[in-house]
Amino acid sequence: MLRDCTDYRDIFLNDRPLMDARAPVEFAHGAFPGVVNLPLMNDIERQKVGTCYKQHGQQAAIALGERLVSDEIREQRIRGWVEFARAHPDGYLYCFRGGLRSQIVQQWIKEEGGIDYPRVGGGYKAMRTFLLETIDQAVAQCDFIVLGGMTGTGKTEVLAQLRNGLDLEGHANHRGSSFGKRATGQPGNIDFENRLAVDVLKKRAAGIAQFVLEDESRMVGSCALPLPLYKSMQGFPMVWLEDSIADRVERILQDYVIDLHAEFVATYGEDGFALYAERLISSLNNIQRRLGGERHQRMFLQMEDALAEQARSGAVEQFRGWIEVLLREYYDPMYVYQREKKSARIEFSGESGAVIEYLRERVSQKDS
Template sequence: MSNDFTDYREIFLNDRPLMDVRAPVEFFKGSFPGVVNLPLMNDNERQRVGTCYKQHGQQAAITLGHQLVSGQIKAERIEAWADFARAHPEGYLYCFRGGLRSQIAQQWLKDEAGIDYPRVGGGYKAMRTFLLDTVEQAVAQCDFVLLGGMTGTGKTEVLWQLSNALDLEGHANHRGSSFGKRATGQPSNIDFENRLAVDVLKKRTHGIEQFVLEDESRAIGSCALPLPLYQSMQQYPMVWLEDSLEGRVERILRDYVVDLCAEFVAVHGEEGFALFSERLLESLNNVQKRLGGERHRRMLILMEDALAEQANSGAVDLHRGWIEGLLREYYDPMYAFQREKKGARIEFAGERGAVLEYLRARLINRK
């Protein structure tokens, strides 16, 4: 059709409003930032039509679809689409492959609401392929440097101050460690990959061809880095961020205790503190095997005492005990080993100010 749109780059660069008419089950597996799901068929209707298609062919499936989505149900769905189209005249609608469902939605909008609304040619699949290609092209064509450092050195805070940083943990909504879960859930893996790709696309459009990203394992919580990027990260040069033990303890206290507790309370209200405590204890239990029984018991007592004191008076001072213990006895030896292993790739090491200065100069020198 004449009003099919296939400039996917333009869609993502300009955050065009998108209406996804796929079923909710498809939408929740993965979509794009800011998209609204207004399905042609709900999950049950889609399943029935799919079964009919397998058993009796396309025409029987179309007939059943029209029977299931008719009358008041049809009117309500068209009204929802029309509301979206009126609110977002610069937007588009799409289905999985830019096929029958988006054609039907487009036709009904025109016939019943008098709105000629464009759809995305190729649908979700074509846009998803475009974003996957965007990351692969960046890996092949751009210059990357990793930011490493001991736990608690504030690597994310450094990234936030750089125009050419990719905040992988931000896109994954997770802090990347065993204690990294936030009060709000993580995106689906597809959503994570799509967010990252849109970020890369926008930065490259602004002339950025060198990226700084944190040295991560493949998994950030339940999200996994795109394989081409992760594989290439094993060879990228590194910059190592340093800070004192005291500074790191204070930063972890702020991020993983004070701020995380406030986040849980903001999201869950009265239950927030109990859920925060549960999360902290669960995180410690997750590393029990690697800590060993004796160390785990010792840290657990310190953490339970700290949580009791926090619940009682709001004071967080006792948390420093288990934080420092974990750093000294668990995280630091592990990171020291990592640093030694990756030593040949480290081109600069220093504290925050020096690292920022080096990375900014590196960007200018490579342009």
């Protein structure tokens, strides 16, 4: 007998292999980490069948689908499904609601490959609902601490050393500032939420009931934080991370220049440097209005000279000039204002080692 699974917790906790039978356009709109898209119908076929279903009903739509998916195409798709099923015997397949499409795929795998391959009851929609509820439940049931600090103090580095850290910027593939775009693009918002929810689920399953996350605006690049989480963040207690201006300049130099350049070269090869330079200049131009014309022009010329020297010799020392201006004259005044507004919520401040020790002790006291 063909089987269904509705244990969504087990699926995500154990990274069960998943075959997504939805059309590519649906998959691109939102998917789960590590999932493989092996659709029953492509986008055009899906559109035609959907129109037929609305106009003539289910049986007519099924008949049309069978005509559209010719024997050769059908055999090719079944071959892909069977190969996936054999390679991942502990996996599952699904469509949008766990309905007709996944039933057909399941049936054809059984008929042609002799494999009784389970599908996810409720499909993508049920799993997506489960993950959204996972975030909502964590906000309602767990303790959270927000990690704040000036730009370049190393908040992401601190989170990486905490077993209860939630790296929002990591899940969004963005560093969270005007210069935060990576060489590779960001996930869609649904994918971002799904990644965050799976992280929360796994940490809670490991016994974590208190989370530390970085102080963020609603948007991390193009990814929006789940609204219940973002609203609650405005009242969570805070810890403030401090560091010297010299260390912060070095950290920004590493992140925004050295590492970003390496990312672009690794991603785009020979075109990497030109695209990296274009990204830096674009990021500066995006804040031109807030910098003011004179300051923007001064920083722009410093950046151009630094990029020219880097292209010529590989040296990056000249970047320190505009980075220090960026921190002292642009970011720091905004953060000073934000810290004053949030001062009543700040329960501890210090440099990296002290902050990590404090946050670890706080968790221990909570667990004891």
